[in-house]
Amino acid sequence: MPSPVLRFAPSPNGRLHLGHAYSALLNAAFAAEMRGRLLLRLEDIDPLRCRPDLAAAVIDDLSWLGLSFEAPVRRQSEHMADYRAVLDGLRERGLAYPCFCSRRAVAAAASGSDPDGAPLYPGTCRGRPDAGALIAAGHPHAWRLDGEAARAQARDGLAVTVFAAPGATSVRPAAPARWGDAVIARKDVPTSYHLAVVWDDAVQGVSHVVRGRDLDAATDLHVLLQALLGLPGPAYHHHALIRDPAGEKLSKSLGSVALAALRREGVTAPEVWRRLGFRPGPGGAPILIR
Numbered sequence: 082m083p084s085p086v087l088r089f090a091p092s093p094n095g096r097l098h099l100g101h102a103y104s105a106l107l108n109a110a111f112a113a114e115m116r117g118r119l120l121l122r123l124e125d126i127d128p129l130r131c132r133p134d135l136a137a138a139v140i141d142d143l144s145w146l147g148l149s150f151e152a153p154v155r156r157q158s159e160h161m162a163d164y165r166a167v168l169d170g171l172r173e174r175g176l177a178y179p180c181f182c183s184r185r186a187v188a189a190a191a192s193g194s195d196p197d198g199a200p201l202y203p204g205t206c207r208g209r210p211d212a213g214a215l216i217a218a219g220h221p222h223a224w225r226l227d228g229e230a231a232r233a234q235a236r237d238g239l240a241v242t243v244f245a246a247p248g249a250t251s252v253r254p255a256a257p258a259r260w261g262d263a264v265i266a267r268k269d270v271p272t273s274y275h276l277a278v279v280w281d282d283a284v285q286g287v288s289h290v291v292r293g294r295d296l297d298a299a300t301d302l303h304v305l306l307q308a309l310l311g312l313p314g315p316a317y318h319h320h321a322l323i324r325d326p327a328g329e330k331l332s333k334s335l336g337s338v339a340l341a342a343l344r345r346e347g348v349t350a351p352e353v354w355r356r357l358g359f360r361p362g363p364g365g366a367p368i369l370i371r
């Protein structure tokens with residue numbers, strides 16, 4: 082049996098906060114419990130928001146927290162040619178189409194919301210006869226998955242393997258239709274979060290994905306993409322989100338819970354572990370206090 086492979090995959094578009102620390106510690110705790118490998122991936126596809134100094138700060142915060150990851154760190158910005166090739170493959174199979182709509186146009190024409198609460202795309206650009214001409218004329222465009230065609234090719238029976246704790250695996254049906262025609266490549270880069278995360282988890286041999294509950298619904302789209310691309314599906318654990326004292330989901334805008342701010346205030350890494358419900362195990366890896 083190959084060793085389990087886990088990964089922590091932050092986006093370096095801000096400083097890490099306590100929510101990230103929880104996710105990283107849980108990945109490390111599960112990896113230790115499963116005697117698995119632990120990888121770090123920087124999801125830096127956004128050329129404007131992801132900056133090299135923030136990427137360096139993420140790595141520094143993780144090492145301050147006392148976590149170590151197998152080298153090398155994978156940076157998504159270095160793999161754009163691969164994502165483009167994957168996208169081209171989906172286009173050639175008639176599973177993706179260019180979308181020229183602005184955010185505002187999508188919001189105005191939307192027929193409901195996707196699981197993230199964003200406007201559900203009504204398919205305005207699907208089958209547009211002038212698409213080739215618009216591209217040739219240099220009009221900016223994203224690429225969307227043709228959801229119906231994709232589901233027809235992937236066939237029924239899509240399922241997500243989930244695990245509540247190491248070894249406690251079960252299966253739930255996936256419902257990717259609620260994402261409609263999701264963006265698989267943004268206007269500025271030849272991928273979106275969804276395409277890159279699915280590709281990278283496969284390339285890195287990730288067997289167990291541990292991430293926040295805010296990405297639970299996205300997994301339905303991820304298993305559809307895995308089925309289309311013939312990629313293995315990891316098992317997923319979506320953990321509860323750490324809330325701030327007012328019960329709100331943490332966001333990077335809340336500077337008070339950034340690890341950098343805690344460090345400045347003199348909070349130590351062991352205190353952060355304790356606050357988040359972890360203690361050091363025999364080899365120094367975190368153990369979740371259940």
Ligand code: GLU
Nearest residue numbers: 090091092124278292296
């Ligand atoms: N990069 C994503 C984030 O920082 C996490 C992606 C994932 O774990 O699948 O929210």
